[in-house]
Amino acid sequence: MENVKLIAMSGASGFVGSNMCREFKKNGWEIIALGRKEFALPTEELAKRLQGVDVIVNLAGAPVISRWSEEYKKVLYESRITLTRKLVSACKLLAKPPQLFLSTSAIGCYSATGTHTENDNTLADDFLGHLTRDWEQEAFRAKEFGCRTAIFRFGVVLGQGGGALAKMLLPFKLGIGGTIGNGRQPFSWVHIKDLTRAFEAAITDSTYEGIYNMTAPHPTTNLGLTKTLGRALSRPTIFPVPEFVLRLIYGEGAQLLTSGQTVIPQRLLDNGFQFDFPSIEEAVADCLQS
DSSP states (O other): OOOOOOEHHHHHHHHHHHHHHHHHTTTTTTEEEEEEEHSSSSSHHHHTTTTTSSEEEOOOOOOOOOOOOOOOHHHHHHHIIIIIHHHHHHHHHHOOOOSSEEEEEGGGOOSSSSSSOOOOOBBBSSSSHHHHHHHHHHGGGGGGGOOOOEEEEEEEEOOTTTTTHHHHHHHHHHOOHHHHHTEEEEOEEEEEEHHHHHHHHHHTTOOOOOOEEEESOOOOHHHHHHHHHHHHHHOOOOOOOOOHHHHHHGGGGGHHHHHOEEEHHHHHHTTTTSSSSHHHHHHHHHHTOO
16 A cells, blocks of 8 residues: 555544554654544544545544443443444445555453464453454454455553553552552553554555454563563562452453453564564563653
C-alpha cells in the first residue's frame, strides 16, 4: 500500500491512539479522528465522513479495568461490538471502501493457563473471552466487501505518560509498590513504540491479514514486572496487594489484575517483525526516561 494518505481512526484520543497519530503524521498520513459525535450519526452520514479513506484503524473501547456491573458490561460491549458493527456497515456503503480494516482485540480471549500463539491456544470461556470473540467477528465482516482485515490482540501496553504504567508508578515511587497477590500470574505486555511500528507494518505490507498477538516476545510475570520497576526506580517492592482488596474494588473486573495470559507474538515474528523492546527490562528503562 504505497499510496496511503488518509486514515480514519476510532479511539484516536486515547493513550494508544494519540501516540499512534503522532507517529503516523510523520509518515505524511492524514488522520480523521472518529469520536462520539461521528458514531452518533446515522450509518449513511458516517459513511460520508469515510469517503476517500484508505485505512480504518479501530481502537475504540471503554476501559476494561473497572468494576464490571451488569450496566458496565453493556458499556464494554457496545463501545466495542456495536461501534465496530456500525463502522463496518458504513464502509460497506462506500462505492470505494477502504483497502484495510485494522481492528483491535485483547489477549483476554485466551485462558489463564498454558502458552498461547495465534494458531495454538485455548480460548477463555468467560465474559472477556466472549467479548473479544464477538468483537473480532464484527471486524471480520469487512472481508465480505473485499477489504483486507487484520486484528491485533493487545497485551498490556507500556509507554511514557499514560496507559497501565502511569497507574502503577505512584505506589512504586512512594516505596509501597509490590506484587498483586503472589505475583505468579503471567504478564504479557508490549511497548507502545513496537505496537505503533507493527501497525505501520500492517498498513504498508499487504501480507498482514488475520489475527496477530500484539505482545513482546518475552512475557514475564507480575513479580517480574514488580522487581523490574523496583530496580529501575531504586525502591523496595515489599508491599503485595492482596487479591481480595482488588475484588472489593473491581468485583469481577479484578480478574484482569489477578490473573493473566502467557502469549507469544508468533505471527509477527514469522513475518520478520523486529521488536525494539523484546524484554521487560528494556521496555521499563525506556518508559522511565525523563
